[in-house]
């Protein structure tokens with residue numbers, strides 16, 4: 001299984017490496033039984049969804065990991081009893097920690113670092129539920145690079161290159177646990193969208209979006225403090241007009257133009273993504289299991305009524321309304337990334353994270 005993957009992310013100075021290239025198919029995967037929820041129709045009510053019930057925060061997620069490690073999730077629905085709105089439920093329990101067997105049948109179609117147990121592996125040292133969680137160690141022997149799992153909303157069989165389902169809103173929840181000494185990530189959890197016949201990402205780093213090719217938002221956090229914010233590409237974003245100080249602007253613009261995105265004549269700048277910070281800092285704790293849920297809602301084409309939000313242990317961390325993601329109704333939400341992106345050269349130490357009990361849904365998920 002070939003997992004060659006360029007990081008599908010963007011950053012200052014990273015140039016136009018915001019693409020992913022995958023060569024080998026993952027045909028033959030069984031479809032998820034829970035992917036049968038109908039796609040909301042375009043033009044559906046895109047009113048902000050209610051916050052997940054704060055009282056649903058995991059009661060055992062305290063400083064001492066012992067009481068929660070190995071315990072089942074807190075009495076709510078699990079992958080054996082998924083909510084009808086769930087598109088994906090992943091508890092990492094299949095194949096008892098055998099990465100290759102698990103991934104071969106998993107609904108996740110790509111794994112960054114999937115051929116390297118120092119970047120992504122199954123682990124039972126810390127779990128939120130059951131016996132296993134996925135661990136992304138960014139280990140020294142891996143050059144401190146991170147890992148990721150990518151999921152697409154396939155219309156039919158879950159396979160690489162599938163036709164995509166279209167959603168106006170997606171929710172993406174994971175339980176996560178940072179090691180006590182965790183400090184850094186380059187980019188973190190992501191919801192993205194494309195056109196339904198457009199499976200592959202285009203590597204749009206540095207390019208101003210055009211409202212019809214691609215849209216995305218990322219929950220990121222500051223090094224050390226783990227204070228969270230959104231990193232998003234949207235039509236109202238400001239770009240860096242001084243990027244000629246550190247990159248070849250003409251090359252960036254030419255690459256953007258080659259994808260049908262704004263050219264140097266239209267947008268003589270580099271567009272790396274917009275940081276949108278909450279007024280009150282909301283930090284992700286380290287050394288304990290934490291419930292993180294994010295959502296993204298597409299706007300009515302051409303209108304500033306899109307939104308995004310995230311919650312930490314059921315408490316609203318940040319919400320942004322009035323987003324202009326798209327001008328074309330064919331552009332819709334269809335993928336998520338369970339991502340702990342740390343590129344080669346980004347870090348000189350390990351930054352370990354575990355994920356467990358991951359759900360993608362069309363409705364709020366909560367922490368049960």
Ligand SMILES: [Ca+2]
Nearest residue numbers: 091129130132
């Ligand atoms: Ca588990």
